[in-house]
Amino acid sequence: MRKTVFILLLLILPIGFAYVEETKLFTAGESYELNTKTITVHNIFSTAIRVSVDNSQIETLDVNETDRLKNVNITLNDIFYISQNESYAELFIKVLQKNECYGNSACDDGDDSTTDTCNLDTNICKNEEITSCKNDDGYCPLKCSTLSDNDCESVCNYDDECDDDDPCTIDECSGDAINNGRCINDLVTSCRGSDECCPYGCDYSTSFSDWRDLDCSKTNNCRIHTDCDDGLEYTNDYCVGDGIIIDKTCLNTETDECINDDGLCPEGCDAGTDLDCDERITSTDFPSEEYTCPKGEIKLENNLEFYCNGNIYIPKKIGNAFCTENYECRLGICEGGSCLSQANIDDKRSNYYASIAFSVFLILFGLWIFYLHRIKSQNKNL
Numbered sequence: 001m002r003k004t005v006f007i008l009l010l011l012i013l014p015i016g017f018a019y020v021e022e023t024k025l026f027t028a029g030e031s032y033e034l035n036t037k038t039i040t041v042h043n044i045f046s047t048a049i050r051v052s053v054d055n056s057q058i059e060t061l062d063v064n065e066t067d068r069l070k071n072v073n074i075t076l077n078d079i080f081y082i083s084q085n086e087s088y089a090e091l092f093i094k095v096l097q098k099n100e101c102y103g104n105s106a107c108d109d110g111d112d113s114t115t116d117t118c119n120l121d122t123n124i125c126k127n128e129e130i131t132s133c134k135n136d137d138g139y140c141p142l143k144c145s146t147l148s149d150n151d152c153e154s155v156c157n158y159d160d161e162c163d164d165d166d167p168c169t170i171d172e173c174s175g176d177a178i179n180n181g182r183c184i185n186d187l188v189t190s191c192r193g194s195d196e197c198c199p200y201g202c203d204y205s206t207s208f209s210d211w212r213d214l215d216c217s218k219t220n221n222c223r224i225h226t227d228c229d230d231g232l233e234y235t236n237d238y239c240v241g242d243g244i245i246i247d248k249t250c251l252n253t254e255t256d257e258c259i260n261d262d263g264l265c266p267e268g269c270d271a272g273t274d275l276d277c278d279e280r281i282t283s284t285d286f287p288s289e290e291y292t293c294p295k296g297e298i299k300l301e302n303n304l305e306f307y308c309n310g311n312i313y314i315p316k317k318i319g320n321a322f323c324t325e326n327y328e329c330r331l332g333i334c335e336g337g338s339c340l341s342q343a344n345i346d347d348k349r350s351n352y353y354a355s356i357a358f359s360v361f362l363i364l365f366g367l368w369i370f371y372l373h374r375i376k377s378q379n380k381n382l
Contacts, residue, residue: 198243
């Protein structure tokens with residue numbers, strides 16, 4: 001009899017502790033109920049979403065990130081764009097059973113007004129309402145104030161109270177009937193015009209695209225970090241600038257890693273950790289016998305032009321990147337230590353034609369004045 005009861009317990013226990021899980025595609029504003037839990041995707045951005053479970057606080061979730069709300073584990077697998085106005089978020093959802101916990105963190109119900117603990121004897125969560133004024137517990141009960149509870153200092157009632165004067169953040173006062181309102185200043189990630197912001201990954205364009213943003217400067221030289229790849233393993237490549245006041249341009253900084261055969265011997269490296277630290281080779285002096293390609297030689301590979309710096313082939317640089325020779329630049333012009341962009345060339349051409357037009361105008365205007373003066377003189381003679 002005892003053996004039978006033991007076998008039944010083994011069969012029942014896994015059911016009590018099992019996950020309820022599902023993968024589902026959501027559109028912005030869509031809600032879905034799984035095992036009595038309502039999951040809502042409020043917004044879908046290029047690399048993140050805003051999601052809530054039941055009446056929990058709305059959280060921002062990045063791609064490949066997992067968060068727990070109201071005893072539900074949510075993972076954002078990916079974001080799919082079908083068209084300019086149609087996108088989907090793929091979520092992997094795990095709903096935990098109420099009696100499943102092995103630590104306090106597993107009992108987080110997403111409700112600021114409760115203290116969440118796990119009874120390790122029964123593995124059952126307990127979510128007790130916070131009623132006392134206590135500092136640093138993340139909640140400000142109705143009867144409390146900043147004098148009795150420092151958590152009340154960050155409480156807000158309206159979105160306007162959360163304005164951080166940064167056009168590149170979405171300023172909101174979160175909260176609901178049971179949660180204090182708190183300021184959320186999430187970075188703007190979507191490309192849209194008339195918001196005085198040019199987020200990372202966005203750029204000005206006359207044609208419709210996922211990255212079209214008319215707030216961005218027309219003279220930006222890059223859109224994302226990979227646009228700045230200089231082909232060198234020993235540099236970190238960044239696209240920097242706000243894209244509106246300061247044009248986005250490339251920043252390629254040298255790393256301090258000891259990497260073999262990159263033509264560089266950073267400070268702190270030696271021949272034992274970096275073969276480039278051999279006495280015959282330094283980061284600024286490549287003897288001619290060590291050259292692997294003729295300096296300045298150009299080659300085409302995968303529709304991309306490369307030039308030889310005397311040691312390796314490097315992709316030609318975009319506008320405003322640092323240069324010393326014309327052959328380093330995509331457009332073949334290095335001026336004042338920087339590669340000229342198409343916008344620079346167009347501006348120079350426009351200025352050139354404008355100066356010609358102005359010169360022609362001055363000549364014609366002078367001839368016209370001369371003609372009037374001559375006519376006037378003839379009339380006096382008559």
